[in-house]
Amino acid sequence: MARPREFDEEQALDRAMEVFWRKGYRNTSLDDLLEAMGIQRGSFYNTFGSKRKTYLRALTRYSDFMTDGGPYSELTQQEPGLPALYALLEKYLASVTGDSLVKGCFFTHASKEHRGSDPEVKQAVLAGVDRMQRLIKESIEVAQEEGQLPPEVDTSSMALLFMSVAWGLHVMAEAGVPREDLMSAGAQLFAMSRSLT
Amino acid sequence: MARPREFDEEQALDRAMEVFWRKGYRNTSLDDLLEAMGIQRGSFYNTFGSKRKTYLRALTRYSDFMTDGGPYSELTQQEPGLPALYALLEKYLASVTGDSLVKGCFFTHASKEHRGSDPEVKQAVLAGVDRMQRLIKESIEVAQEEGQLPPEVDTSSMALLFMSVAWGLHVMAEAGVPREDLMSAGAQLFAMSRSLT
DNA sequence: ACAGTTTTGTACTGTCTAGTCAACAATAAT
DNA sequence: ATTATTGTTGACTAGACAGTACAAAACTGT
Numbered sequence: 001m002a003r004p005r006e007f008d009e010e011q012a013l014d015r016a017m018e019v020f021w022r023k024g025y026r027n028t029s030l031d032d033l034l035e036a037m038g039i040q041r042g043s044f045y046n047t048f049g050s051k052r053k054t055y056l057r058a059l060t061r062y063s064d065f066m067t068d069g070g071p072y073s074e075l076t077q078q079e080p081g082l083p084a085l086y087a088l089l090e091k092y093l094a095s096v097t098g099d100s101l102v103k104g105c106f107f108t109h110a111s112k113e114h115r116g117s118d119p120e121v122k123q124a125v126l127a128g129v130d131r132m133q134r135l136i137k138e139s140i141e142v143a144q145e146e147g148q149l150p151p152e153v154d155t156s157s158m159a160l161l162f163m164s165v166a167w168g169l170h171v172m173a174e175a176g177v178p179r180e181d182l183m184s185a186g187a188q189l190f191a192m193s194r195s196l197t
Numbered sequence: 198m199a200r201p202r203e204f205d206e207e208q209a210l211d212r213a214m215e216v217f218w219r220k221g222y223r224n225t226s227l228d229d230l231l232e233a234m235g236i237q238r239g240s241f242y243n244t245f246g247s248k249r250k251t252y253l254r255a256l257t258r259y260s261d262f263m264t265d266g267g268p269y270s271e272l273t274q275q276e277p278g279l280p281a282l283y284a285l286l287e288k289y290l291a292s293v294t295g296d297s298l299v300k301g302c303f304f305t306h307a308s309k310e311h312r313g314s315d316p317e318v319k320q321a322v323l324a325g326v327d328r329m330q331r332l333i334k335e336s337i338e339v340a341q342e343e344g345q346l347p348p349e350v351d352t353s354s355m356a357l358l359f360m361s362v363a364w365g366l367h368v369m370a371e372a373g374v375p376r377e378d379l380m381s382a383g384a385q386l387f388a389m390s391r392s393l394t
Numbered sequence: 395a396c397a398g399t400t401t402t403g404t405a406c407t408g409t410c411t412a413g414t415c416a417a418c419a420a421t422a423a424t
Numbered sequence: 425a426t427t428a429t430t431g432t433t434g435a436c437t438a439g440a441c442a443g444t445a446c447a448a449a450a451c452t453g454t
Contacts, residue, residue, distance in 0.1 A: 002420085002421060002422070002429045002430035002431075003419070003420040003421045003422090003429075003431045003432080004420080004421065004422095004430085004431080005430090005431065006399090006420095006431075006432075017346070021267070024312075027223075029410080029411070029412085030412055030413080031411095036239050038237040039245065040431090040432065040433060040434080041412095041413080041432090041433080041434080042414095042415090042431075042432055042433060042434085043431065043432060043433085044430065045412095045413070045414080045429095046430085046432085050413080051412065066222050092245070093443085102422075103312075104387055106441050107372060108307065108309070109312075110369050111360070111368050111371045111372040112306065112309035112314065112368060112371060113307070113309070113310075113370075114371075114374070115221075115300070115306075115371075116371045116373060118414090122372070122373045123373075125370055125372050125373065126373040126374070129369070129372050129373075129374065140419080146291045148344060154381065156378070156381075157377040157378070157381040157382045157384070158385055160369065160374065160378055160379070160381075160382035161362065161382040161383075161385045162255075162385055163365070163369070164361075164362050164365030164366045164368075164369055164382055165358065165361050165362055165381075166365065167364070167365040167367055167368045167369065168360070168361030168362055168363065168365030168366075168367075168368070169361045169365075170365075171305055171308050171309060171361075171364045171368065171374040172275045172308075172361055172364065173313075173358065174308045174311075174312050174313045175304060175313070175319070175323055175326050176313060176319045176320075176326075177357065178322040178327065181353070181354070181357055182357070182361075184351065184353075184354040184357075184358035185355075185358040186272075186358075186359055187353065187354070187355040188350070188355055188358045189358055191374070192390065192393065193389065195392070195393060196354075196389065196392060198399080198400080199399045199400040199450090199451065199452070200399075200400045200401050200402085200449080200451040200452085201400085201401085201450085201451065201452090202401070203401075203402080203450095204399090226440080226441070226442085227442060228440095228441090236402090237402065237403060237404085238402090238403075238404080238443085238444090239401070239402050239403060239404085239445095239446095240401065240403090242401060242443070242444080243400085243401070243402085243426080244401095247442080247443080248432075248442065248443090257450095383448045
């Protein structure tokens with residue numbers, strides 16, 4: 001007994017995620033957002049409430065997007081352990097230094113834009129980071145089982161170190177450091193890892 | 198034959214640097230800036246021209262601030278090589294996870310805020326990053342001479358790797374990852390470095 | 395003392411922003 | 425067909441923002 005919606009909420013949210021990911025929160029105006037989502041002001045506020053709420057939903061959606069069937073799920077396929085991790089890093093650096101519209105991890109952008117001062121953003125980001133870290137940690141444990149890493153290394157620290165390198169190189173790329181330099185710095189990390197055994 | 202200035206330009210610029218460093222470019226309103234600088238609109242536009250120009254000057258000033266007599270100059274004192282680098286990283290992480298007003302490297306904030314889309318900002322940041330990387334590279338070369346690192350490692354890649362870890366852990370801290378986790382990830386890197394010999 | 399010059403303080407401008415509102419359109423149950 | 429209910433639309437509001445204009449103030453050389 002009411003007028004049906006003319007757009008798909010999930011799809012609109014995906015578009016919103018894409019814009020926020022690409023441009024950040026503050027730098028995305030409502031007009032940008034509406035244009036990307038393909039809806040108009042009234043529908044937007046009716047369905048999503050506010051720019052902020054949409055942003056928070058986009059963050060958790062990103063988390064799902066990355067881990068469920070996304071890039072992180074490839075860690076268990078192919079050659080597991082260090083090779084898979086290295087492949088993931090290379091793919092990440094390629095996306096960061098390439099000319100795709102969406103560059104780098106949404107969470108790094110969100111972290112830096114809010115600098116931990118927004119509790120809700122922080123919580124959403126931290127939840128996503130935890131999921132990613134867990135997946136990487138699992139890969140490192142596989143690497144241990146495969147004998148690619150010695151059994152005494154702390155897998156949690158190692159996982160965090162790997163993520164930090166990826167994120168750090170991401171920021172370096174945005175600072176203007178050339179792609180090849182970033183690639184060889186990443187390679188250096190894996191060379192060091194391999195030499196542990 | 199004219200009225201003298203009532204404020205010190207250098208000191209005002211230092212204050213401007215501090216605010217931009219702490220709050221970022223967009224998130225610093227002109228009122229914030231003027232309050233921090235202790236001057237008023239007219240004087241500001243007379244002396245500094247615009248918010249943007251002031252920001253660019255603040256960036257290069259930061260570079261001087263860090264390398265000339267600042268934290269990076271400590272690399273050559275104390276125990277040079279890896280211990281000095283490790284001390285620098287620990288100090289950085291302490292500043293990042295502590296409760297000081299100014300947290301982390303200004304260049305990481307600037308990089309991420311503009312994402313390489315502003316050529317002038319990019320240039321200023323890259324120049325500063327180059328200086329920092331050179332200092333770290335020198336420390337790594339010292340480490341090689343001292344036998345702390347094998348002679349075959351690529352010192353440039355290693356320097357970039359170290360910086361990336363610092364920056365990455367910085368972003369992780371802002372994402373909400375606990376301090377101890379960051380510390381042990383940093384320690385992991387140095388443990389790996391030491392085991393190379 | 396006064397002319398010339400620069401700084402200073404403040405009111406103002408135009409633009410951009412997120413969010414609101416009310417008229418109008420489209421559906422489903424009766 | 426009517427009515428209740430929800431969705432859509434575009435004009436509107438209120439506030440924040442960077443930057444400007446200009447008069448008043450303060451200083452220096454003569």
